[in-house]
Amino acid sequence: MKKNENTAVEFENVSKSYKIKGFLKNKEIRAIDDISFKINTGEIVGLLGLNGAGKTTIIKLICGLIFSDSGKVSVLNSYVNLREVGYKTKIGYIPEIPYFYPFSKAIETLEFYYSLSFLDIDKDKIEKTLVSVGLGDKKYDKIKNFSKGMMQKLAIACSIIHNPQLLVYDEPTSGLDPLSIREIRNIIVKLKEEGKTVLISSHSISEVEKICDRVIIIHKGRIRKTIEKSQWLNDDLEKIFVDSVSYEN
Amino acid sequence: MKIRSIKNIAMEFAKESTGSKFSYIVFFFVIILLYFSLIISIMAVQEEKKVLSDFFIATTHLSLFIFAIFSMSVGISSDIETKRIYMILSRPIKRYEYLIARAIGVYFSSFLLLVLITLLCVIIFVIKGYFIDFVYLRTLFLIFIKIINITSLTLLFVSITSSAFTSIAISVMMWFVANFVSELKFALSKSDSFLAYTKYFLYIFPDFSLTSTLWGNLYLIIYSFFIIILASYFFNKMEI
Numbered sequence: 001m002k003k004n005e006n007t008a009v010e011f012e013n014v015s016k017s018y019k020i021k022g023f024l025k026n027k028e029i030r031a032i033d034d035i036s037f038k039i040n041t042g043e044i045v046g047l048l049g050l051n052g053a054g055k056t057t058i059i060k061l062i063c064g065l066i067f068s069d070s071g072k073v074s075v076l077n078s079y080v081n082l083r084e085v086g087y088k089t090k091i092g093y094i095p096e097i098p099y100f101y102p103f104s105k106a107i108e109t110l111e112f113y114y115s116l117s118f119l120d121i122d123k124d125k126i127e128k129t130l131v132s133v134g135l136g137d138k139k140y141d142k143i144k145n146f147s148k149g150m151m152q153k154l155a156i157a158c159s160i161i162h163n164p165q166l167l168v169y170d171e172p173t174s175g176l177d178p179l180s181i182r183e184i185r186n187i188i189v190k191l192k193e194e195g196k197t198v199l200i201s202s203h204s205i206s207e208v209e210k211i212c213d214r215v216i217i218i219h220k221g222r223i224r225k226t227i228e229k230s231q232w233l234n235d236d237l238e239k240i241f242v243d244s245v246s247y248e249n
Numbered sequence: 250m251k252i253r254s255i256k257n258i259a260m261e262f263a264k265e266s267t268g269s270k271f272s273y274i275v276f277f278f279v280i281i282l283l284y285f286s287l288i289i290s291i292m293a294v295q296e297e298k299k300v301l302s303d304f305f306i307a308t309t310h311l312s313l314f315i316f317a318i319f320s321m322s323v324g325i326s327s328d329i330e331t332k333r334i335y336m337i338l339s340r341p342i343k344r345y346e347y348l349i350a351r352a353i354g355v356y357f358s359s360f361l362l363l364v365l366i367t368l369l370c371v372i373i374f375v376i377k378g379y380f381i382d383f384v385y386l387r388t389l390f391l392i393f394i395k396i397i398n399i400t401s402l403t404l405l406f407v408s409i410t411s412s413a414f415t416s417i418a419i420s421v422m423m424w425f426v427a428n429f430v431s432e433l434k435f436a437l438s439k440s441d442s443f444l445a446y447t448k449y450f451l452y453i454f455p456d457f458s459l460t461s462t463l464w465g466n467l468y469l470i471i472y473s474f475f476i477i478i479l480a481s482y483f484f485n486k487m488e489i
Contacts, residue, residue, distance in 0.1 A: 064339070082344075085342065088339060089341050098336065115254070115257040116342060
């Protein structure tokens with residue numbers, strides 16, 4: 001189905017619950033509840049919320065790792081379902097804590113993820129991507145010797161190696177030192193300048209206010225507020241966030 | 250189905266399982282068992298070749314079984330635990346393709362281990378002045394068919410439970426039952442009580458005694474194929 005070309009991601013009344021297996025009865029936990037929003041192409045959008053707010057669930061739904069109970073999720077003009085994986089050639093994803101086989105070299109890991117997008121190995125492109133994330137001199141190093149910041153940079157390299165249109169990053173700066181955070185932030189800003197759409201989930205207010213064009217505040221599985229950059233330039237984003245998550249329904 | 254992607258993932262998994270610490274432990278275990286085989290064969294005097302062959306077959310069988318079920322169950326469950334599966338499935342890979350790639354990766358690495366153990370056994374045979382006969386090679390082939398079968402079952406159990414420990418435990422149980430299915434069926438057919446009816450229950454288990462015939466091997470391959478389809482069904486339903 002043809003949708004708006006300017007829309008990268010669209011959620012229409014999406015709900016998702018997780019079943020927790022019990023001894024006699026399964027318990028159901030609602031992760032997101034009747035969520036609707038749009039992300040336009042070329043913008044950096046931040047998902048801001050406390051732990052357990054539903055940020056990762058939204059990201060998993062976009063990447064087709066889980067599927068909604070009700071409502072529709074469309075990514076780059078394709079509805080997300082179990083059978084549809086073609087749109088995934090156009091997205092790049094990083095989980096909160098990326099894991100790589102520790103005995104592989106950085107270049108081998110990148111070759112592996114590159115090959116998963118049906119592309120013939122292009123050594124030159126792989127090396128250039130490693131250089132672009134600051135791992136040019138570490139390409140033959142084993143991942144077991146990598147720091148957390150280097151792992152995150154390698155994850156970013158894996159997410160952009162196939163030249164995707166949409167980048168979905170789950171807490172990309174979580175647990176990093178200030179210097180690594182700055183480097184990752186600069187890479188993300190550069191990706192935006194290249195015309196990529198970026199969705200970042202975070203619970204760090206300072207991070208999202210530095211790089212995002214728009215912020216969606218999520219609390220207890222519901223969208224509490226959507227704020228444009230111009231709004232938090234006038235008002236403090238932290239105050240807006242605290243006010244949004246402080247009141248109960 | 251994207252054959253190239255499946256091949257790439259399978260080769261990556263095979264590389265990981267052959268390079269894992271566990272594969273070195275299994276190999277060390279093989280060396281120890283082969284060493285014991287040599288010691289025991291000294292006592293066999295005239296039956297040395299037969300004793301060596303029997304011990305080599307048993308070593309191959311046991312080590313392949315341990316390696317294969319462990320690689321299959323731990324591989325998938327650790328992919329889920331470390332969230333690495335997210336990075337793979339966020340690519341244009343369907344869940345069943347991931348599962349098939351995992352299975353092929355384990356079959357391939359088990360085959361490499363089989364070749365390595367056989368090579369060691371051949372060296373010992375040659376040093377002792379014996380030659381490997383056709384029956385020995387045929388037995389190795391039959392062992393490999395059983396390994397394909399039991400690892401497919403492990404794939405099914407890990408797709409249902411996502412727990413490495415549970416899937417290994419059930420696989421070991423299945424392995425024991427599968428080796429004695431024909432005997433159990435025979436015993437139940439002689440029973441006059443209600444137990445006789447439970448023999449139909451045994452048809453859900455693979456029957457390893459059938460590997461002596463061509464049709465039996467074909468049955469085990471088809472059985473494995475259906476088990477992989479069933480595993481794909483459960484894996485699609487799994488909340489990862």
